[in-house]
Amino acid sequence: xxxxxxxxxxxxxxxxxxxxxxxxxxxxxxxxxxxxxxxxxxxxxxxxxxxxxxxxxxxxxxxxxxxxxxxxxxxxxxxxxxxxxxxxxxxxxxxxxxxxxxxxxxxxxxxxxxxxxxxxxxxxxxxxxxxxxxxxxxxxxxxxxxxxxxxxxxxxxxxxxxxxxxxxxxxxxx
Numbered sequence: 001x002x003x004x005x006x007x008x009x010x011x012x013x014x015x016x017x018x019x020x021x022x023x024x025x026x027x028x029x030x031x032x033x034x035x036x037x038x039x040x041x042x043x044x045x046x047x048x049x050x051x052x053x054x055x056x057x058x059x060x061x062x063x064x065x066x067x068x069x070x071x072x073x074x075x076x077x078x079x080x081x082x083x084x085x086x087x088x089x090x091x092x093x094x095x096x097x098x099x100x101x102x103x104x105x106x107x108x109x110x111x112x113x114x115x116x117x118x119x120x121x122x123x124x125x126x127x128x129x130x131x132x133x134x135x136x137x138x139x140x141x142x143x144x145x146x147x148x149x150x151x152x153x154x155x156x157x158x159x160x161x162x163x164x165x166x167x168x169x170x171x172x173x174x
Contacts, residue, residue, distance in 0.1 A: 003071050004084040007091035011084075011116070014095035018102060018112070028106040040111025041118060045161070047101045048119060052160035055093045060158070064090075078127040078151050083120070122161040 021027045030036050059069035068087040075082035086094065097119075098112055126147040146166070150157035159166045 003086055003088070004081075006088045007084040007086045010088060010091040011095045014099065017099055021099075021103065022109075027102045030106045030108045032108045032110045036108045037111045037114070040107040041115055043105070044098070044101070044107070044111060044115040045118065045122075048097050048115075049160050049162045049165065051097045051100060052094065053158050053165040055090070056158040056160075058093075059090060060155070073151065073154075076151055077129060078147055079129055080124055080127055083123050083127045126161060 018027065022029065030040070058064060059072075065073075068090050071087045072082060072085050072090070075085065084091075098115070102112065129148060146157040146159065146163060157163075157166055
């Protein structure tokens, strides 16, 4: 529980550097129109998948698994209680999703602030231990099943909600 509280605080404070960079004009904002907001959320979802895959794969190297990521894997079966159960260092890395893209690609501020809610909903769905759809095949709605397999079998299924990087790098359980 302590790790979850630390993670929530870290994720909450991760907005501070973004606000600072916006005020210093290092981050350019687009107008808040529905198409721009929608496109921004889609792009942030794709970027989150890439960012998460890289960080998660890194966490499975022996050093990080032994000292950092083991906390999240204490839950052999993912539950909603393991959503924020991270070592503070892993939470810090995962909280940098917007910070690693916003200085390079402009987004609507509404998309930037809506995306964390989209992300947590996807994260809850991935950890709720519920099978969406038939639970077989390579459809994106099977991410809950994929993440469950990751916790029980390990070494594969490093993606967040989409499975395209696991497929690309042959890191997916079939």
